[in-house]
Structure formats: structure tokens, C-alpha cells
Amino acid sequence: MTLQELKPLVTEITTDSSLSVNDRLLAVCQLLEKEVPYYNWVGFYFKNGDKNELKLGPYIGEPTDHTIIPFGKGICGQVAVSNQNFVVPDVSAQDNYIACSITVKAEIVVPIFVNGLNIGQIDIDSNTPDPFTEADERFLEFVCKKVSSIL
Template sequence: MKTADKISYSELIDRTKNIVSGEGTRDEKLNQVCSMLEEHVEIFDWVGFYLVDPDADRELVLGPYVGEETDHTRIPFGKGICGQAANSLETFVVQDVSKEDNYLACSMEVQAEIVIPVMKNDTFVAELDIDSHTKNSISEEHREMLEEICDIVSKLF
């Protein structure tokens, strides 16, 4: 059961800092961040990280995530919302995925998506991808919080 109303966004930021500075591997910590966001933000239905594959040319590989399984385990830069964010190095917010020509459908239930690049010393290393089953659900406050979380998470790379 989600507890979205029981925790503030500033508390999510603080918890992210504690996760990053705590014990565990990078992937364990990324999974903890995914779980925390999915649990405490009511509209976040799938939360995951795509990592830059150092052995492939301009390709993302699925990292830790929480939610339904996805067929999209590898995404070339430029393809879909995740690939567009990888190319532009900018946050993408899509309030209605049905209106996007370059959308890779992970589930028929996904209605909105936000993708935030993770930068380490001005180098793109990963991105946080979040799907929502509710159209027009991603707020500017969500965006600001998630960009701050990605800045904190970048210390893991």
C-alpha cells in the first residue's frame, strides 16, 4: 500500500542521502531509491534506472527497478523517451504518452512518464525513468525533487 501522504518530498531527499551514504552496493542502493519512490509517491507506478552501457555504443541497459517487468532492457540513445533524454541530457516530462510518436510502450497502463538524466562530473552515466498510470500527473514539484534525487544518486557512479 502506498503512503504518499505520509512523507514529504524533503524527507524523500533526506532518505535518498541516507541511502547513498549507507551500506550496500551501488545497485542495492539504486533499488532502495526505486522502492522508496514507488512506495511513497502515489502516482509513481514503475520506477527504474537505465545505465549507460560502457561496452556498447550509445546504449542504455536496464538497471535496478521496481514495478512490472519490461521488455525494454536495452535502449539505443534517441529511441523512445529514455533514448531522447540520453541524447538531449535534459529531463523529459510526458503527460500523455499516447501523443508521443517516439514512445516505447512498456505497459498499456502507462499514461505519463518522466525521465531524468544522472550526470557525474558533466558525464551522462544513467537516468531515472518513472511511469505513471495517470495522465497529466507529473508536477513541477515532482520534477524538481527527482532532479535533486538524481544529483544525489550521481555520487554512486
């Protein structure tokens, strides 16, 4: 299934008011991990109250010890500060990278904005070197817009 073909399914999930917000977020993670072969870990991190840190939300993939990430630390923490997408084609080339698994080769993180504020992000790890394209960035921006509408 192409990224374009996934858009209506993402919309369907995010607008399903019979599910809780957390269940919808988990369903989005499950859909992306299942349908995009190089999305091997898909999860959400959200700003942890008034603290300058991110807290792990719903995700699908290998368990992670990184349930709290300080702003500025790792790729996710950098996105919390920069408010910009961050595509990492080769995680081994990043100085400020938090390793979740030795199998991870690449990562993409796209922020989620609500009323202009960066309140979280979608984080995707890939076991494939350099798999992410501009199409992935645009698609994940779409996903984040849909997610922001239910937060």
C-alpha cells in the same frame, strides 16, 4: 509523505556504505514507488559501456522487455541524447514512445550526470494521466545528484 520529506530518506539510502551501489539504487526505487502514489514504475537506465545505448539497471514495478534502449529511441533514448529532463503528460500523444505497459499514462525521465557527462537516468512511469509537476522535476534532479555521488 511529501517529496521534500523524502529527501532525507534518499540521502540516507545513498550514503549507506554497508549496501552495494546496486542495492542502494534498488532501495531508492522501492522508496519512491512506495511513497509517491503516482510513481508506478521506477527504474534506472545507464549508458552501456561505449555503445550508444542504455541498459536497464535496478528498478521496481512490472517487468519490462526494454532492457536495452538505443540512443534516440523512446523517451529514455531521447534524454540520453538531449541531456534534458523529459516530462510526458500523455504517452499516447508521443510519436517516439516505447510502450512498456498499456496502463502507463505518463512518464518522466531525468538524466544523471557524473563529471558533466550524462551516464544514465531515472525513469518513472505513472498510470495517472498528467501527474508530474515542476516539484517532481526538482525532486528527481535532487535524487539524480545523490545517485551520481555513488557512481
